[in-house]
Amino acid sequence: MTEKLTITGSADLIAAVPHLLGNQPKESFVVLTARGNTLGATLRMDAPAEALPLDYAQMMTTYAAHDEKATATYVIVYNDETGGDDTLPYAEHVAALSTELAMARMPVRQVLLVTSTHWATYGTAEKNPLDTIRDSNANVTLTYFGSTPHLEVYNPELLGNWVLPVKAPEGTFEDLEMACLTWAAVLDADGMPDTETARALAAAFQHRHLRDYLFRDTITTHNGSFGDVLTGKFTARPDWDRVDRAEAVAFELMKVVPAGQRAPMLTLMGWLQWLKGSGSQADRYLKLAAEDVSDFRLAVLLRELINRGHIADVARDAEKSYKHRLI
The missing domain is CATH 3.40.140 (Cytidine Deaminase; domain 2)
Known part of the structure; x- marks a missing residue:
């Protein structure tokens, strides 16, 4: 809508x-x-x-x-x-x-x-x-038009634990290049990734260095600085359709790993909600991330920003901010 x-x-x-x-x-x-x-x-x-x-x-x-x-x-x-x-x-x-x-x-x-x-x-x-x-x-x-605010989006019991954990890559340059190429291909494609691709991406998200690059590359209008990207300092209005898709893909990735490996994807979803200007929803996902992996550091840091009342730079810019489709 x-x-x-x-x-x-x-x-x-x-x-x-x-x-x-x-x-x-x-x-x-x-x-x-x-x-x-x-x-x-x-x-x-x-x-x-x-x-x-x-x-x-x-x-x-x-x-x-x-x-x-x-x-x-x-x-x-x-x-x-x-x-x-x-x-x-x-x-x-x-x-x-x-x-x-x-x-x-x-x-x-x-x-x-x-x-x-x-x-x-x-x-x-x-x-x-x-x-x-x-x-x-x-x-x-x-x-x-499909808005369901009372629907519980994340339920660990419904996602299940009957899947094998993934092993994080070593973090080599080749690993980074492959992860970034795969992430870009998935975000630019239609439909959801197959199980093999989803597990490969979920594994990449387990490696802190690779995860940071995947977070950064979710946004196409960045200056290369992870710190700037993290706080929403973008060079132009981001492709919000791509951001919406990244959030949906992150949820799909959680289905192919057990509890204890979902924190990176929950953190991504929380961070993207914060960029959109939804601090309450962001905090909800980040809290779940810190519960999935005890005190998951990136989630903890982002929650501290939110609880101090910090608003992402992009959410404060009327020309770049997310436009809610529902109102």
Whole structure:
């Protein structure tokens, strides 16, 4: 789907969030930036917990300000109300965030509250049923065109462990040349690689030196520096169709190796999600990588970047950034 999706009301806006993030937020604040009448970035942070209202508001506003074209914002608070009183969850944090966003010239158009039983305009007594989100035009349309944010993409039990592990190459120049040529051929081809090719690539990903080159060569608009590529500093707009394909191929490669050898592919998928601007989905894959291989270093380093609020350079550049097909 390449055409724009029309958001006609609050239920549509709430429905779009899981599709944009790749998962359903819980105990979170979500800020959606707006560029005139179109949506820009979608940002999610864990609910404040012990964070002071001003500190929390300034941090989230800093992230939102990376969208330099934003002219307004929407705020959605995801919180399960358990008390019987009428107090609003995180009222001081919402007030502080509204003030900070206004000072940053991104005034809040609307604040919404979503719980496990209803949704409402924040600060009102209304309790709208969640079915109105499920049945909204946005959710129906996005689901029809194949978006499935509630689908568990990675399930080790479903992938199975009844496959033999692969052996990493020695890392010679010949190994590197073969791995890069094979990776390029697979990304430029139609369909998925056969089992022999998939296992050869999965083996190459087990070697740190070869893996870094394969990561780099996923992007065709690079200056040769792995450090620059890793942080999303590209010479031009990357071929995002190729990036989408690399993510799909990485998932296929996980099927031909047992648990304990999937971390490099999970890290690739997480890194590509981060380049696209989806920090929440990226962190999910990187966490899985660090669980597949205890403290897998590249995944740990990338998670540290994300948790510090670092946004990939390419995701901050409107001319080079990934354009979500669904909205």
